Amino acid sequence: MQLSRRQFFKVAAGGLTGSSLVAMGFSPTAALAEVRTFKLARTTETRNTCPYCSVGCGIIMYSLGDKAKNVHAEIIHIEGDPDHPVNRGSLCPKGAGLLDFVHSKNRLKYPEVREPGTKEWKRIGWDEAFTRIAKLMKEDRDANFVAKNADGVTVNRWLTTGFLAASASSNESGYITHKVVRSLGMLAFDNQARV
């Protein structure tokens, strides 16, 4: 007996379970195979942490694609991590919508520049972006760096460019950001904790 997945569920809903069907001699091989290929079963699970508030709920991200070279993994489902000691599998309305954040149509994809006085973005490459930004920074730093204050004391600070760091980026991003910013002598430096 061959049953499609839909037929199998119909039969099962009629009062028979899959195992009793098998016991009766019907072997719903195709149907069971269908159940096994339930979409999440073909996904890769990755543990992550909700990036919104500070509860730090554990989440599981399910992505299609086996992480092989040239396979583009795509996250298709996100849910709470039941092993997590704080959220124990639950998510709030914010965390429950994380998938739509990952795939928001307002995600940025390419470096862009808006030139002075214009009203549109222009796509540029990373190399151009980095080089232009570094040039602007160096120009400003070289022109305005304060090596000594009015009393002749070495102060080595750069006040005319500032930096705001992200409160949702990782420790590792934060650490390297701090290291770079201070090496330049910046003091106009804060993160979301200030507000």
Add this chain to the structure above:
Amino acid sequence: MTNHWSDIKNADVILIMGGNAAEAHPCGFKWVTEAKAKNKARLVVVDPRFTRSAAMADLYAPIRTGTDIAFLGGVIHYLITNNKVHLDYIKSYTDMTFLVKDEFAFADGFFSGYDPEKRKYDKSSWEYQMGEDGFVKTDPSLENPRCVWNLMKAHFSRYTPDVVENICGTPKDKFLQVAELLASSHTPDRVMTILYALGWTQHSTGSQIIRTAAMVQLLLGNIGRAGGGVNALRGHSNIQGLTDLGLLSNLLPGYMTLPGEKETDYDAYIAKRAPKPMRPGQLSYWQNYGKFHVSLMKAWYGNAATKENNWAFDYLPKLDKTYDVLQVFELMHQGKMNGYIAQGFNPLNSFPNKAKVGAALSRLKYLVVIDPLATETSEFWQNYGEFNDVDPAKIQTTVFRLPSTCFAEEDGAIVNSGRWLQWHWKGAEPPGEAKPDPAIMAGIFLRLRDMYKKDGGAFPDPILNLAWTHKLPYDPSSEELAKEYNGKTFADQLDPKDPTKVIKKAGELLDGFAQLKDDGSTACGCWIFSGAWTEKGNMMARRDNADPYHNGQTLGWAFAWPANRRILYNRASADPAGKPWDAKRKQVWWDATQSKWVGSDVPDFKADSVPEDGMGPFIMTPEGVARFFARGAMNEGPFPEHYEPFETPIGVNPMHRNNPKATSNPAARVFKGDMEAFGTAKDFPYAATTYRLTEHFHYWTKHVHSNAVIQPEQFVEIGEALAAEKGIKAGDKVKVSSNRGYIKAVAVVTKRIKPLKVDGKTVHHVGIPLHWGFKGVAKNGFITNTLTPFVGDGNTQTPEFKSFLVNVEKA
């Protein structure tokens, strides 16, 4: 948080004030529910609005926004006058017996040393009396009128229930019910936790509100105990980590501080931060400051940091003042800044007085925005009609927008409110050409370094010598960076007890900050994170959720700083003899057979300190005890005092009617022009406050389809009485204006906001959710911070978003 999320279940009483955990931290709030269900805990909520947290409360008390010090001061008065304090705890674990200088005084709203011209205090009188032995003088009999206890009693004697009712608008009987319930936790067998959030920090007196709460918890003996503590529910997923890593104008990683420009001598700079004990037998753990600092400089500058150059002391920029965001945008507004880089941060929406912030950005030469999303800040120059009415042709700022990855597309750790460093893993590639933040920082830095190498320029030394040993210099990995902040040793480390044994081989990762040295033989990028990634592997990635003591202290889950401790100050959970105050709630205790401290948590103490030696549990203070008297640590005084918000609906501080200069925080910094931009109750009669909704997170989820569906359009909440007075019906469009601008939104008329009787006047509140803007998939709306005032807390400069004045009219 002094404690952590699952620990809330251990509480008997829970006070939520200055926060709304049920809506802003829903999955953390589950532990409140758990405490109620399993521990018969009682929940108290004090808030201007009847929030969803209030809906779950056993007791709700309304309060006028910005008057929390008066309320909590009233609680302190109640605890003292009704003798509801944990006396054995405060006698041994606080400064109550310490004597204060005779010159210290408080009169007419000012503490001693005030300079009204500079709006600043000379804090020299805010100190202890020192004995000839070099230690603070104390009076254990508490008879001396100059002991902290007596000064504190006198200070708070003015905060009677009538005064609380008059200032806060909280009915006296409600206040007394709250005070009585809070007071029930003064016995050793009951514990209260306090949960707060931005509803306390975002006031011109925010830091002092939190201090007052800490004083309440000390009086009740609730600090260091399971189910206790003062718990900041931080607003963002890694705001704790970025604070820990010191990404603030005046900080270095691990709560170390940058030198001021007057600190020209390196040894004095370190010595000032490594204070000697002020009482006999105290640990004063910051005495190790030099080890943390030198190890940081070795992590950053490697071989370029030497003993001879004071570990590259000149590489550190020296402060003339703090460049917090209000200061920076003030300078930008004056045209004194040229460049700005916003990494995952949306200042146009997030900072007060949007008109000023937008004008400031327009005066920049260049702005760089690094973000996963198209933020309003990145398009501050674009005309969005009424939401952003600017002329792009007149704005000469070059704006770069760089796409970064989001959480799902990167490895790394973030630190939750409970100080847990939790590792996460990459699950997909980012869209388009987006890059991780470290790669973007590397891209900019490496080009700058090449330019300085090639062309020279202003003080290139720190740039050229910055340690950059990544396998892929343009793409530093999270693993490399985590190991760098954990720290390593350059030389073999010998066992101090048996110098023939090598406990750490040269080049190995450190086990923790106890192994740090100030001789240049160790490197560590953030001492409090040391232990996060050791030779045993990535401690932050641990996933053992076993809870053998059933107290929620899952020591095998992730890594908590410092040293995997789950509850700070936990030595105070035991009495001076080292026995737990409450046998049912054992945390750490002295084990005489092993001669060491043991417990269900990692003891926050010197492990072999015999109780008889009298070392205090607050090992980070030179006193060894907690301070009721803050000394010079706060800018507006050693004791908290009620001051009105800068925009006050009653126009006077009822505590100091005859001193208009003490109406609002006398030590808060106000820039020229901003004082004039404050409104008064004559034109803007209603007290306004901003907040988050359950369905949205800040300015992100308006980009998220599902959240935009469930909460699509901007609204404001007004009470039925005010709506009736103004002829506003639910669903009407209203215009809400402050002295700085206006927004238009749909009116939600609610029973959740009731008028309060304050100082003989009726005060209405207007509630303004903050989530909208002109970019997103939700319906575009106005930026809420168009309305808010450009003034910050007297210590942290956190803007006063939670208390200001508006008018409301039908649009």
